[in-house]
Amino acid sequence: MTHQAHDNSYVSYLDYKGKHSGIWAWLLSTDHKRIGLMYLTGIMLFFVAGMSLGFVMKTEMLSRGETLVDAQTYNALFTLHGVIMIFLVIIPGIPAAFGNFFLPIQIGAKDVSFPRLNLFSFWLYMAGGVVALSSLFLQGGPIDTGWTFYVPYSLRTNTNVSLALLAAFLLGFSSILTGLNFITTVHRLRAPGMGFFRMPLFIWALYSTAWIQVIATPVIGITIVLVIVERLFSIGIFDPALGGDPILFQHLFWIYSHPAVYIMILPAMGVVSEIIPTFAKRTIFGYKAIAFSSLAIAFIGYFVWAHHMFTSGMSDLARIIFSLFTFLVAIPSGVKVFNWVATLYKGSIEPRVPFLFVMMFIFLFSIGGLTGLVLGNLATNIHTHGTYFVVAHFHYVMFGGTVIILFGALHYWFPKMFGRMYNEKVATVSVILIFIGFNGLYFTMFILGYMGMPRRYWDYLPEYQLLHTISAIGAYILIAGILLMLHNLWKALRKGPKAVQNPWGGVTLEWTVPSPPPLENFDEIPIITHGPYEFPEAKGVK
Amino acid sequence: MFTGPSTYASEVDSIMLFIVASSVALLLIITVVMIYFVFRYNKKRNPVAENIEGNTPLEILWIAIPTVLVMFMFYYGYVAFADIRAVPANSLKVKVLARMWSYSYEYENGKQSDTLFLPNGRATKLDLISADVNHGFFVPAFRIKEDVIAGKINYLVLNPKELGSFDIACSEYCGLNHSLMYSKLVVIPDADFKKWLSDMPKDTIKIAGK
């Protein structure tokens, strides 16, 4: 790391000299900002790896039969792609990277409550990544179960399931510890005067997310241990041949993995609630509605897991109840979207790059949410379950929602984190490419799914040819856009012009400290006297 | 409004249309309003923002309307779904045997077949049986599917009202040749079906009787 000092009057977190030097100054650092940055690096590297696997899959699907890889390889590809994207990219995602970096700063603290535990979480994340990667090369070969690890197939296959599960277990622990740390930090370290309702909404979102991480993740931990034990000792918990119950596995899996989708999306919603006021230069519309809808989503989100199992042969009553709750959980998400759009009303809007990402998010996430209604409805679910419709739906939500905002957050906070600015024109071009490519890639999948194309298929019938071709072209455009975006940021990192302290005119606390911030953020802990989004120049400020 | 190979299939399509139409309307409202605001309240046109912290009647309205809308969606789905779970008294019974990576079918008289022949205009209850891992019995044209779970017998009711040949796919990932696990449903007139069913090749009888 060869960053020169950006300002002579202070030493930034990138430059200070601690006990260790070289790479150890990072790997052993308990500074929440360095840890956040290391997570960000890991997450982006894994994202590029997952994206490359996506590229190979789409190329395989360009034509029928074997185009590039055989069926076994394709099965390993979508499994690895799913495992990487879920467990190594979007579950840690925004909380681990931007939460670590900005949670303490936004509440006026010097660090999180347990900095060493925080570092330990990062090590667990790395360990999980290493174990996951090693499962590719060790005997048995890459797993081919799909990221859901459904039994009995995951008990039968000879691939390295136990090792991949161990990786997920480690990553789960990392997630729980980060959650604990954030909850404690929010409760204990807010600056004087910052009541709960003066916290930025990003903090509300991280706080709600942290509770889900702490409460739901142990369930997947236990489930993973049970599958490993079953594989090793054939005890008969899940394996029907031994008197076990495969449906039990599905329940346990989704009791975690459904709340986990809120672990993925809530932090992104928090970032959106930050970016919109900054570029509209007015306070957020319905602060409390947004804050409480995060909690509502976190809570109701526990009671909808079995909507992933409408075709698994559950009792009809269970299917009806879970369908009802699924429709209910849609409401708070809808409320948030309405509040965001209403925040633009009578604003003074400057649609710069982070804001463009937010507009793209609102469009794509709305499509993801609305197609969720098709999947919540019992009749249409039965038809679309297990098809490309679902693949399209979750990419719109997880990619169009969370990952687009991960990119948006990166562009929003980049000048703060690195003290440098990127080229906004190039960034705008990449936004447009990503938008076009994304819809080409995934919108076609809704149609394919409704036509009856099942997911996790290496081959397909001739009637699906045209749509698969369009989808692959969309993928190429999307990937070109992402590479352009990354290239632009990389260039900015190395020789971008220096960024000022507050390039967007934001009013939350991170804009009151230098770019990049010093080691303990604040010389003097600020005293908070008003809500988070009060722009002094706006009309009607109390 | 739609014509599908079964009444249920047309019902599903109508519900789909209802959801998609409401969704497109909502999406358009959100997008158009958003883009309009970005132009109308652009910094150049509106240099000074106004702080508006909320508007309770408006917020109640936009909670209430979607709630009513989604309750309708829930209700329609529930009614249609209840329909396919009810097994009519005189229905035919067929066993669906799924294994890695093919389907076969066994009729009440023991006749076995690789193709699912069914009579037109009569309900059939399909018992779904797996020999190994989970599969998913999926007939896209009929908008119908149910998982075939190892160690558990699920069922499905099929009620064709149109002659023809339809694809059957596997919709639950089952390993290497999951994408090749296709089979056919052929709906034939009731009289032909009766003839086909009683016409047993010798070896089939042997297998069934063993």
Ligand code: HEM
């Ligand atoms: C970057 C471009 C991407 C491309 C081209 C892509 C493409 C694909 C394709 C072709 C499939 C498999 C479809 C099938 O055969 O069933 C898939 C599955 C999946 N994708 Fe992506 N994807 C991309 C990004 C993402 C992102 C950002 C996420 C999450 C954050 C994600 C999460 C998943 C998951 C969870 C699966 C399911 C895997 C499974 O079936 O087990 N993908 N993707």
Ligand SMILES: [Cu+2]
């Ligand atoms: Cu199968």
